[in-house]
Amino acid sequence: MTQRISVVENILNANDRLAQENFERIQAAGVFSINIIASPGAGKTSLIERTLPLLKGRLRVATVDGDIATSLDSDRAAAAGASASVQINTGGDCHLDAVMLRGALDQLDLTQYDLLIVENVGNLVCPANFKLGTHKTVLVASVPEGDDKPYKYPGSYRGVDALIVNKIDLLPYVDFRMDYFLQGARVLNPSAAVFPLSCRSGEGLEAWIKWLVQNAA
Numbered sequence: 518m519t520q521r522i523s524v525v526e527n528i529l530n531a532n533d534r535l536a537q538e539n540f541e542r543i544q545a546a547g548v549f550s551i552n553i554i555a556s557p558g559a560g561k562t563s564l565i566e567r568t569l570p571l572l573k574g575r576l577r578v579a580t581v582d583g584d585i586a587t588s589l590d591s592d593r594a595a596a597a598g599a600s601a602s603v604q605i606n607t608g609g610d611c612h613l614d615a616v617m618l619r620g621a622l623d624q625l626d627l628t629q630y631d632l633l634i635v636e637n638v639g640n641l642v643c644p645a646n647f648k649l650g651t652h653k654t655v656l657v658a659s660v661p662e663g664d665d666k667p668y669k670y671p672g673s674y675r676g677v678d679a680l681i682v683n684k685i686d687l688l689p690y691v692d693f694r695m696d697y698f699l700q701g702a703r704v705l706n707p708s709a710a711v712f713p714l715s716c717r718s719g720e721g722l723e724a725w726i727k728w729l730v731q732n733a734a
Contacts, residue, residue, distance in 0.1 A: 579632070
């Protein structure tokens with residue numbers, strides 16, 4: 518007699534339970550938290566670097582940066598003004614999970630912060646499957662990636678609360694149809710907040726900052 522064991526399902530269920538514990542811990546501390554996902558090079562770290570100075574004096578921000586190796590992203594967040602920055606090196610895993618975030622939370626006194634920004638590993642597949650326990654999930658897309666990404670990665674776009682379209686300063690130089698991109702995103706996720714912006718020029722950042730401040734309140 519052959520018995521089937523659903524290993525993936527069991528792993529995800531266990532992760533979801535730990536994610537709920539993380540959420541309750543963050544919530545009890547009165548902190549608003551976001552999980553930022555994106556493909557490599559879309560601009561997650563650049564977004565954090567531009568966001569932190571604009572929140573100075575309004576929100577106390579801690580960051581958790583996930584990467585396969587190095588502390589480059591965490592160092593950049595600290596230099597940009599994060600009150601605390603924790604680096605998670607996954608050692609090859611293509612995503613953060615609830616266990617990893619719990620370890621990072623152990624290094625933070627959450628009562629000292631208003632906003633927790635978690636920068637996930639650069640990947641548009643795996644991070645969508647592993648809940649962390651944050652309040653919101655934010656997906657950063659970028660113009661050079663192409664306008665077909667919502668159609669190719671529906672799972673990632675379907676589950677986010679906010680969508681940032683970064684590098685709009687390159688629109689005159691790249692074959693990117695914003696209407697086609699947003700149509701695909703809206704079909705999958707009609708309620709997601711959308712923020713077209715440029716981390717290089719600063720265009721559009723005001724609306725993103727307003728969204729963060731309002732949610733943190």
